[in-house]
Amino acid sequence: MIVEFLMVAVGLLILIFAGDALVKGAVNLALRLGIPALVVSLTVVAFGTSAPELLVSVQAILDGAPGLALGNVVGSNTANVLLVLGIPAIIATMHVAGCDTRRDFLYMLAATLLFIGFSLTGNLVWWHGVILLIVLAGILLATFFSSRAEDIEVEGAEPGLPGWKITAYLILGLIGLPLGANLLVEGATLIAREFGVSETVIGLTLVAIGTSLPELATTVMAALRRHADVALGNVIGSNLFNLLGIIGVAVLIGPIPVETSFLKSDLWVMLAATMLLVPFVFFGRNITRTWGVALTGLYLSYLVWALT
DSSP: OHHHHHHHHHHHHHHHHHHHHHHHHHHHHHHHHTSOHHHHIIIIIHHHHHHHHHHHHHHHHHTTOHHHHHHHHHHHHHHHHHTTTHHHHHHSOBOOTTOOOHHHHHHHHHHHHHHHHHHTTSEEOHHHHHHHHHHHHHHHHHHHHHHTTSOOOOTTOOTTOOHHHHHHHHHHHHHHHHHHHHHHHHHHHHHHHHTTOOHHHIIIIIIHHHHHHHHHHHHHHHHHTTOHHHHHHHHHHHHHIIIIIIHHHHHHHSOEEOOHHIIIIIHHHHHHHHHTTHHHHHSOOOBOHHHHHHHHHHHHHHHHHHHO
């Protein structure tokens, strides 16, 4: 059991340092490319922090455990909103009032509703994946071209940072995040099995939390560095990638049957968590410590409910 706990500890350390590196690289890349940091967080950062979900979901399909892939994505999206925004807000208030994420939130909401609609068929198959990937490509293109007309404002970027350092930060972040998450998830899963926790519960809770840790690490560092645009953009972008990109790729490898339990509860919990972003996105409310405690409390309540 000592080895498993050591894997968890090392995984957490790698996640913390990799998250910091990815934020540094992303905001400076935004400055170099002449586009807002939000756009970079919706693409480079979101893809990097969603890599663990992709690895876990693809492996689950290959191993004949498609329910684990679905539970991982649904659980991760719920954790991204409640936990990934909640914990950093407890550490430091996230000033998102000046971040215009309305369009991107609507993209995420549309992706959520599309995913739920496909799930209601009872079986996600290859043509669902094709549609999801096409929608993702369209959103990324629309976001990129519309950003060209926006004012460039990258708070805290280092104008003199050499290109090789920016590249190094991004590479370290993109490699370190999935590596750290894999170590942590494997160690935590072995510990959970020692205590007799079922595979289904592991996928929806433990694995979902573990694969959301890159988003959490990145968002914590972004909040501490006062990069609220990167923090909020990371969550919105990661959820988009999870629903459209990861499920899109996964169902091209093999079909995913949707269990009745997901249709009755977990999908709607994910949708409800998504709607909790409305006050921050449309009404300019900062994510204060009070909100952080509330969001984190809601997630802990969901975990207790899921485990019972």
